[in-house]
Amino acid sequence: MKTRDFARNLLARNELGTIMPMALLLIVVGFVNPSFFAANNILDILRTASFAFIIAVPITFLMAGGGMDLSIGAATSLGGVICAFALKAGMPVAVAILLALLGGAMVGVFNGLIIVKFALPAFIATLGVQYAINGIIAITTKNLAISGFSSAFKVLGQGKLFGAVAYPVLYALVIGIAGHIMLTRTKYGRSVLAIGGNAETAYLSGINVRGKQISIYIATSVFAALSGVLQAARFASAQPAAGSGTELTIMASVIIGGTSMFGGTGTVLGSALGCVLLATITNALIVMNVSTFWQNLIFGVILIAAIFIDKYRRRASGGE
Amino acid sequence: MKNVRRILGFLLSLLMVVSLSAVATAEGAPLKVYAVSVMSGGAAWGQYEVGFNKACEELGYEGHYLAPQSFNSAAELVNLTETAITNEADIILPVVVDAEAFADVLTRAKEAGIVLVGIQAPDDHLDAYIGTDPTNLGNAIAEALVASVGDGPIKVATMQTSLTAGIQQVQCDAFVAKLAQLRPDAVVIDRLECNSNAAIAADKISALYLANPDCNAMISLDSYAGLGAASFVEEKGLQGQFHVIGIDDAAEILMCIKNKTMDCTVAQMWYDMGYKSVYLAKAIHDGEAFEYANDSGSSIIYAADVDAWAAQNGITLGE
Numbered sequence: 001m002k003t004r005d006f007a008r009n010l011l012a013r014n015e016l017g018t019i020m021p022m023a024l025l026l027i028v029v030g031f032v033n034p035s036f037f038a039a040n041n042i043l044d045i046l047r048t049a050s051f052a053f054i055i056a057v058p059i060t061f062l063m064a065g066g067g068m069d070l071s072i073g074a075a076t077s078l079g080g081v082i083c084a085f086a087l088k089a090g091m092p093v094a095v096a097i098l099l100a101l102l103g104g105a106m107v108g109v110f111n112g113l114i115i116v117k118f119a120l121p122a123f124i125a126t127l128g129v130q131y132a133i134n135g136i137i138a139i140t141t142k143n144l145a146i147s148g149f150s151s152a153f154k155v156l157g158q159g160k161l162f163g164a165v166a167y168p169v170l171y172a173l174v175i176g177i178a179g180h181i182m183l184t185r186t187k188y189g190r191s192v193l194a195i196g197g198n199a200e201t202a203y204l205s206g207i208n209v210r211g212k213q214i215s216i217y218i219a220t221s222v223f224a225a226l227s228g229v230l231q232a233a234r235f236a237s238a239q240p241a242a243g244s245g246t247e248l249t250i251m252a253s254v255i256i257g258g259t260s261m262f263g264g265t266g267t268v269l270g271s272a273l274g275c276v277l278l279a280t281i282t283n284a285l286i287v288m289n290v291s292t293f294w295q296n297l298i299f300g301v302i303l304i305a306a307i308f309i310d311k312y313r314r315r316a317s318g319g320e
Numbered sequence: 321m322k323n324v325r326r327i328l329g330f331l332l333s334l335l336m337v338v339s340l341s342a343v344a345t346a347e348g349a350p351l352k353v354y355a356v357s358v359m360s361g362g363a364a365w366g367q368y369e370v371g372f373n374k375a376c377e378e379l380g381y382e383g384h385y386l387a388p389q390s391f392n393s394a395a396e397l398v399n400l401t402e403t404a405i406t407n408e409a410d411i412i413l414p415v416v417v418d419a420e421a422f423a424d425v426l427t428r429a430k431e432a433g434i435v436l437v438g439i440q441a442p443d444d445h446l447d448a449y450i451g452t453d454p455t456n457l458g459n460a461i462a463e464a465l466v467a468s469v470g471d472g473p474i475k476v477a478t479m480q481t482s483l484t485a486g487i488q489q490v491q492c493d494a495f496v497a498k499l500a501q502l503r504p505d506a507v508v509i510d511r512l513e514c515n516s517n518a519a520i521a522a523d524k525i526s527a528l529y530l531a532n533p534d535c536n537a538m539i540s541l542d543s544y545a546g547l548g549a550a551s552f553v554e555e556k557g558l559q560g561q562f563h564v565i566g567i568d569d570a571a572e573i574l575m576c577i578k579n580k581t582m583d584c585t586v587a588q589m590w591y592d593m594g595y596k597s598v599y600l601a602k603a604i605h606d607g608e609a610f611e612y613a614n615d616s617g618s619s620i621i622y623a624a625d626v627d628a629w630a631a632q633n634g635i636t637l638g639e
Binding site for chain 2 (some may be wrong): 033035036038040041044048050132138141142143144145147148158231232235236237239240241242243244279282283285286287288289291292293
């Protein structure tokens with residue numbers, strides 16, 4: 001009886017939906033090419049995942065609270081571009097970064113107002129914002145990358161702790177821990193989950209639903225802008241399309257990590273594992289020398305398999 | 321009766337004046353030229369647009385530069401070509417990214433008597449085309465790679481925007497064929513794609529290098545692919561051991577060459593392409609002699625050439 005309860009509790013963990021396909025993938029890649037497990041490669045995968053995870057943390061809050069945001073890719077590009085313009089104008093690095101985050105915050109305020117105050121559907125509203133931001137970027141940059149930054153800025157994206165761990169991994173770790181504590185141990189986090197579960201009930205129980213929702217949209221865009229700044233630092237150039245196409249990948253990572261598309265549940269740890277899983281799949285397929293012509297097919301199959309495993313796990317744990 | 325005659329006379333005079341002014345407007349109206357490009361701005365197409373506008377200005381033509389919202393989207397490009405026809409274009413400069421998709425709209429443009437000069441890609445419906453000859457570009461990249469590596473072994477990967485980018489496929493095939501001719505012992509390990517994202521490019525080449533530690537080169541058919549590979553070389557400290565051949569001449573690419581994380585870049589002559597395309601269309605429109613295929617050429621830039629090239633082309637290099 002105890003064993004069965006233990007198994008049921010284990011299967012009830014949202015993160016298991018990511019860990020199981022990841023374990024299967026690691027076994028396969030370990031057989032095909034053990035060099036996958038080289039420390040350098042693991043650190044490379046973590047760095048790749050870290051840029052996405054910095055945005056996935058607030059997206060976990062957003063989706064657990066019943067929202068969605070298709071403008072995060074554009075906000076990422078915008079953050080890098082604003083920071084680049086400020087640096088080129090001779091501003092100090094700290095001021096340039098603050099301006100970029102402020103730009104992100106403005107996007108978040110706009111998203112929050114049109115979705116929460118004016119009740120526009122989040123999907124189409126943030127899609128419109130995505131187009132508008134990309135348009136602003138195209139007008140201001142003429143779709144040209146901006147380069148020529150100081151070493152003081154580049155080190156933020158290129159620097160490594162002890163010559164091994166890239167700084168973005170550390171930023172992601174700090175943001176992840178803070179996000180995890182906030183979601184699980186604070187009134188704010190519990191309010192977000194309550195809003196995602198049932199906004200009306202949350203409102204009736206005294207939660208400031210609109211305020212919380214707007215604050216999550218602001219945080220999402222701010223962290224997207226931060227990711228854009230770090231990408232600009234890593235490549236010593238702010239690319240107008242740096243975040244293009246990342247919105248669906250990041251939301252997919254969060255969903256695979258156990259956050260419900262309809263709100264009410266979600267964990268930052270699950271999102272972290274989701275980001276690492278997607279980065280691992282891309283890396284592993286190349287390390288296994290899978291031809292590029294086959295990679296998209298296999299990537300899609302693994303994603304679908306991950307969702308199936310998660311569905312089976314939920315059923316086995318009595319969650320469905 | 322007298323009044324009726326007067327009215328008829330007045331109406332006839334009015335008709336003549338209107339007809340004459342209409343003829344005068346048609347004869348004096350500038351030719352309408354539509355460039356149906358794959359994107360607006362950017363290191364490459366931005367220069368093409370500048371060249372196109374300059375030629376239109378010199379010739380007194382009415383130039384319109386159209387670009388889709390999604391890069392390289394065949395459907396959107398066909399729609400934009402339709403728009404140009406609807407707006408009574410005299411000349412259209414399309415980028416035929418998909419011959420099948422363009423067949424119908426180009427046929428109708430021909431039937432309407434519109435001069436068609438293709439950019440970057442040939443097609444049977446076109447009067448002529450101008451661009452970097454994809455075969456010549458592939459050959460130039462192969463020659464640049466062989467010159468960079470020297471007598472050592474060559475195990476190279478290629479990286480392009482997407483494996484569905486038809487012109488890049490032709491360039492890549494030409495590269496592979498020329499490399500086999502120049503260095504029969506060379507091995508092409510894999511063809512990668514990066515979706516014009518330097519982060520994806522860096523991650524993919526890093527993983528490929530892990531799986532194939534003897535891989536010692538990557539050639540780029542997308543400028544962000546080169547940027548990502550140069551970042552990989554810098555992060556792994558592989559300067560001089562891993563050879564990167566870039567494409568185009570954006571400031572950040574030239575900086576990579578100066579920093580020795582990229583061996584050289586093959587710059588396409590985008591300004592010339594835009595400028596000469598309008599003059600080529602003019603020659604066809606005016607019934608002058610012209611060639612069907614026109615290669616706008618390419619140039620290989622090494623570290624020693626960077627400063628001069630940047631100064632000559634108004635490119636500002638950073639730190």
